[in-house]
Amino acid sequence: MDKSRVSLGRWGEELVARSYESAGYEVLDRNWKIKGGELDLVLGRRGEIVFCEVKTRSSDRFGSAVEAVGPRKQQLLRRTALSWLEQHGSGGRLRFDVASVVAGRVTIITSAF
Secondary structure, three states: OOHHHHHHHHHHHHHHHHHHHHOOOEEEEEEEEEOOEEEEEEEEEOOEEEEEEEEEEOOOOOOOHHHHOOHHHHHHHHHHHHHHHHHHOOOOEEEEEEEEEEOOEEEEEOOOO
């Protein structure tokens, strides 16, 4: 993958993580990987675990970043989240969010799926 795309993605994930932290969430994991899947951000707050998929784009010229999280990607994220929970324990409510970063603007869709 192109280094500039990786850098853009990491920058977007950092912006989203800061946004969650300012709302009182704790970052539990970043870029957690297993064979066949990755979780961008895992966050916790008051008995709730949030799995957040971050999509960063320099523009929305080719569609919104959120549109890239279709049914197939959602299923992959659910399976990967189950593996994370098996390793770290499951306590409390679970939520899947999708965050979009376009030109430095963060938009978080809570309970996206």
